Amino acid sequence: MKRHLISAADLTRDDALLILDTAAELAGVAARPIKKLPTLRGRTVVNLFFEDSTRTRISFEAAAKRLSADVINFSAKGSSVAKGESLKDTALTLEAMGADAVVIRHSASGAAHRLAEWVRGSVVNAGDGTHEHPTQALLDAFTIRQRLARQGAVPDGRDVPHDLRDAGPDGRGAALDGVRVTIVGDVLHGRVARSNVLLLSTLGAEVTLVAPPTLLPFAVGSWPCSVGYDLDAELPKSDVVMMLRVQQERMTAAYFPTIREYRRRYGLDAGRMALLPGHAIVMHPGPMNRGMEIAADVADSPRSTVVDQVANGVTVRMAVLYLLLGGAEAAS
Amino acid sequence: MCALRPQTGHHDTGSHDTGSPPVPPGKPVPPGKEVLSPDEIRRALTRIAHEILERTHGGEGVILLGIPTRGVPLARRVAGRIGEFEGVTIPCGSLDVTMHRDDLRLRPARALGRTEVPPDGVDGKTVVLVDDVLFSGRTVRAALDALNDLGRPRSVQLAVLVDRGHRELPLRADYVGKNLPTAQREVVHVLVTEVDGQDSVLLSPGGGSR
Incomplete structure (x- = not known):
């Protein structure tokens, strides 16, 4: 190191x-x-x-x-x-x-x-x-590995090598090969997103960013991940969905019309959470804007790893x- | 685990088999002359198991904690032996001492081994620490510190497969598989099947890394 x-x-x-x-x-x-x-x-x-x-x-x-x-x-x-x-x-x-x-x-x-x-x-x-923010990415990777290994999760029949499944309850020794992570929200102002994309792809995960085009950095095409704009299309194939905080304190321009519209297109509520596969987990690096990028009942659901992350x-x-x-x- | 005793030609102790040991698949064998054969290791562990039973009056309240890496399989074998002889189940775990070592600053940070304490903990128990080689005694000192953070055992004993002398701390082992007189610069390699693919204790003239 x-x-x-x-x-x-x-x-x-x-x-x-x-x-x-x-x-x-x-x-x-x-x-x-x-x-x-x-x-x-x-x-x-x-x-x-x-x-x-x-x-x-x-x-x-x-x-x-x-x-x-x-x-x-x-x-x-x-x-x-x-x-x-x-x-x-x-x-x-x-x-x-x-x-x-x-x-x-x-x-x-x-x-x-x-x-x-x-x-x-x-x-x-x-x-x-x-x-x-590299230590945040490390703790997110640790949490993903721990939760998915403990659940023995990731459905069978998928053609990815999943040493996570055989790694034992704490996932020791396993990387994140083939785990699908969707990162949603303010990528432009979020250092968490960049560190996570870099680290998770190093560990073998497939990362997809979902955000309004205005909240994606200019050079996102060179990042080791794919980009989508439709959250509902990405959720059913995600093992992990990571909601990012909308960093209003860093926003000097109008990046989206209203909070209501942002929530409707990119917020995670109970209805959207139901689109996720059964084993999928919901992450948030905190602090959360409840009711904006993440609904309160999602943040408090058993899928949420917010407390584990801390x-x-x-x-x-x-x-x-x-x-x-x-x-x-x-x-x- | 415990093989039926095959009749071998040499004595229990003092045998210095100079023939080269068979090469296990995938693991390089360090150079050196064999000072304990697989059978001798088996007998030594059997004797240690009997001695632990004697000294602790039937193994009441005893737990075995192996020191990673090779102390852990040795502890499991001794626990298995005790189970065979007396039908008692001795809880068995591992105790990593890396974070308590006094020589951490001399080498780059190293990966940690596992610490797995049996569910009942160590409080009030007779803890037998198991390691492969007793040399300077510094590992055992670190183990005593690590144990201190886990609880308060009634007593602590030490079992080692090889005691090679050259202590730098006032410690001794309670159970010794073999006392091996060595020179300071010689290197003792303990190989166990679970880690190295074969059982053997090798003594090499040194200059290598240990």
Whole structure:
């Protein structure tokens, strides 16, 4: 594995499987009386958040603490310094404090990449602008594998190699070959979509994006996925449907006429959910706009993995921190 | 698992068969001279099973935890042997010690083995840790730490197939398959059928990786 985790594209299939399998093992720690491992004792993880976030920051904090690392939360909100300059200054400060890992969330795409040039420790991208959010993709992949393997799912008779079916209840060792994932909604502003497309296709899944044409990025044709505009046509052949939040705070133009129209064409309600095959699961990276991209009864249905995704976030981030920091310094 | 005892020509201990062992399908055999044959391994595990029964008065409240990778199949075999002799079922699991090792920072981060504790847990039990080779004792120290996080056993004992000496910590094994005098730089390879396709203990002059 590389020294930093900036993009899901940096992960080879073996890297990704190593992270998922490590996370599968670490999931057992949460069930123990002592939910702590001594592995990162004496190492410092800095959470550097230039953007609001609750679940990601808490998730990284819990992950680092379960591995006995010291956690410093650095919330740069309200800083009036120009962004480029402040990031470099902050990097120098962190360098002086001896941070072994920096978890960064920033509103500018590429911030994590820049930071990695300035600090000696490992940089973990926790979301940079509309670019990437690799740990979210990892926890989504982990959740897909866990849920489909536990259900023993994916109908027979389909001509795809499904080692998921034989992998045992936690899906250990299995990739996602042939699993059909449909990602719906605001792909343009969503870093989650890009990371997921890259990671899931690395793991062998077939990804389809469904969104209004205005909410698809310009270069989507070069992504390793297919694109559709009709949600009802895609749902019956999906194993996984992932609803993305409509990021109104990033929308500076009118991307769709009304919320009502968006909901009607791209929202997932109980009627649409009935089109899914019996084993299919519904995911949402959170926070949800209930009643917009996802109806409340869908979000609370047994198909929904929203709560699993949060719990798996901690174990997957533990795995990432362990693999980046746990051993001797990696070669590159 | 336990083969009927075929009559072999050599003694129980001290046999140094220099003939090259058969090559299993797909697995390269590390170089070295065989110091324990499959039969000797079987006898050693049988003896360990009897000793555990004796020392724990019939295996009451005993659980076996193998240390991955090769301690796990060895623990299962010992548990199977005890079941054959006494008709008692000894719970058997595995205990990964990677996260508790003291040499993590010396090598790149490694993949984790499995930890599977029997459903009743370890509280109040006599836990017998099972590993293939006892060398510096650092793995066992890590195992004691890992065990500490799982609960509070009544007592902890240690069974190893090979004790090769050169301890760096004040630890000893309760049950030893074979005491093997070695030089520090020599390398002991334990092969088990479940992992390597054959049973064997090999001693090579070192210089290789271990």
